[in-house]
Amino acid sequence: MNAPTPLAHLAPNIQLRPVPPALIEALQSRFGTRCSTAQAVREQHGRDESAFTAVPPPAAVVFAENTQDVADAVKLASDHRVPVIPFGVGSSLEGHLLAVQGGISIDVSRMNQVLAIHAEDLTVTVQPGVTRMAVNAAVKSEGLFFPIDPGADASIGGMAATRASGTNAVRYGTMRENVLALEVVTASGEVIRTGTRAKKSSAGYDLTRLMVGSEGTLGVITEVSLKLYPLPEAISAATCTFPTIEAAVRCVIQTIQLGVPIARCELIDAGTVRMVNTHSKLGLREEHMLLMEFHGSPASVKEQAETVQEIAAEFGGESFEWATTPEERTRLWTARHNAYFAAIQSKPGCRAISTDTCVPISRLADCLLDSVAEADASGLPYFLVGHVGDGNFHFGYLIDPDNAEERRVAEELNHQLVARALAMEGTCTGEHGVGLHKMGFLLDEAGAGAVDMMRTIKRALDPHNILNPGKIFTM
Incomplete structure (x- = not known):
């Protein structure tokens, strides 16, 4: 077994990259007051519910309101080789949101719309900042509900990114089984779509499953299509x-x-x-x-x-x-x-x-x-x-x-x-994800070969390592 990983043992991942003033100026020019460098705002976006407390906050916070905002922010960060950390409501428990290599935070909490309810298909499409309670409030009048319940009123984007589950998983499964399709902004700022609202598909690699659980390291989720279920009689x-x-x-x-x-x-x-x-x-x-x-x-x-x-x-x-x-x-x-x-x-x-x-x-x-x-x-x-x-x-x-x-x-x-x-042939994390805290345990569980394969995927999709770097495994 690898050693436990309190913050003092994470030195290889805590390598702050400089954020050039030119990037901050470009973000403020594009987003105006929706790009904040205020200390209080930065500190709010530089912590979660984990026990880690000694990581510096991001250099700036961008409040995105639509997919184009996210794409533009990621593209600017990519041009300057600066890390990007997505932020929903900050309820994660394993240090997912911490800016261990500096960079900027993209807050998607204002992207909180339920875009389309397809009651006849038992699906709903939402923006990433909408919370699970808001989804259920929106679909209740249709006699439907979304069962994934991690406890906190987490954002749907964050739940997809961490492959969350919760109290209903024994019957309804986890986010892995309940996400049908995604819209994702890649490391270059390109917008792609994965999956469809159809119940099944054999078309190519399953990119939806790849993104679900990737903890923001392969792309920034900007839209999610979910399964719904009839409210029990x-x-x-x-x-x-x-x-x-x-x-x-x-x-x-x-x-x-x-x-x-x-x-x-x-x-x-x-x-x-x-x-x-x-x-x-x-x-x-x-x-x-x-x-x-x-x-x-x-x-x-x-x-x-x-x-x-x-x-x-x-x-x-x-x-x-x-x-x-x-x-x-x-x-x-x-x-x-x-x-x-x-x-x-x-x-x-x-x-x-x-x-x-x-x-x-x-x-x-x-x-x-x-x-x-x-x-x-x-x-x-x-x-x-x-x-x-x-x-x-x-x-x-x-x-x-x-x-x-x-x-x-x-x-x-x-x-x-x-x-x-x-x-006992179990797992180091059933629902919280790896983040910072379980990187050594992932190596024990998956083995060096599997983790190397993950690194290969990461390098292919994020060659400059700007998407939530320093999480899941070291590069």
């Missing part, structure tokens, strides 16, 4: 508590192996439930908990729920509490989505070293339980949540960002967890 959510984490996980494994089409299946450990109760003013039982949701017809939802309740009883599950109204379900899922912020607030001034390993469902209990034992033994406070229906779980080790020993311990825990997941 019936939805029911439930919580169930368990005497141990192992009992909860064994319940999940049996549920999945029996083929129950559960829509959401989330694990929250007892300590995290306490944090959530404090943050969201709830009264949830402070025990290890599964939070589940069932979609379908009233009869199928009833059958699914009864089956899972029987399975849970075999593993000591009790206190089933049902949330059948939209208000009750929203309250539960909002609390789950706020678990990260609840944890951060439980230790004022802390940052979280987060993990998002994913393993085959049959290995979930072994991987999770050994990782819990290590975290407990370390003495560091942590939170634990998981999209356990698809074998994905998250630790957040809460550290004082100025305490080198706490950071070392957290990184070592992360290192041990990833090594364990890879040994």
Whole structure:
């Protein structure tokens, strides 16, 4: 296994390139007040939700309002060999947005329009700055919804770039399965289109899949066509508590192996439930908990729920509490989505070293339980949540960002967890992406030959290495 990668170990990637005054002048001439060099604006665009704090901000921020704006900004940056970092809402967790080699940030948050809803085809086409909640608000009147739900109200462009997933992935898949087509600005400023709204195609290389998950290193996404789904006729959510984490996980494994089409299946450990109760003013039982949701017809939802309740009883599950109204379900899922912020607030001034390993469902209990034992033994406070229906779980080790020993311990825990997941034929990142933090782990997972192939693709599409350089792998 390669060594953990806190910021001090990223020296090969932190090589600031000069941004010539001529580029800033050209950007200000083209964009006027939509090109900002104000310190506060630059600092806002030079950080995300990761634990990295010591990277200088970009030299300028361009606020794009359409595809041509993005193309022109990239073309000017390309002419001066200056890095370009796309920015959506800043919710990424692995340092994706940090200007580790300097450059300019292109903020696409103003490109926030739903361009076309094709209800009869179950598709929608949007600009990259529109958020997942805005998409769902726009399509709800058609009786449709977009299921990918990473928790934060992330931008669709950012979700595509990081191949995001979330709580619904166990039933509906990830962004990989739900992006049909893209419009992308290349490193030279050219605008290309990948894919179509057709359900399938055998035409040439699958450039859409190549761009989804490329983390802004191969192109800047300016338009996305997504799959939609009919709103379920019936939805029911439930919580169930368990005497141990192992009992909860064994319940999940049996549920999945029996083929129950559960829509959401989330694990929250007892300590995290306490944090959530404090943050969201709830009264949830402070025990290890599964939070589940069932979609379908009233009869199928009833059958699914009864089956899972029987399975849970075999593993000591009790206190089933049902949330059948939209208000009750929203309250539960909002609390789950706020678990990260609840944890951060439980230790004022802390940052979280987060993990998002994913393993085959049959290995979930072994991987999770050994990782819990290590975290407990370390003495560091942590939170634990998981999209356990698809074998994905998250630790957040809460550290004082100025305490080198706490950071070392957290990184070592992360290192041990990833090594364990890879040994079980899992992955170092189920949904957050590689960014800065997992570059060494990607090499362990994919192997030197595969990473070299990625570098070859990067060099071919971005010969001057200006698109979000220093992420995913070193050049």
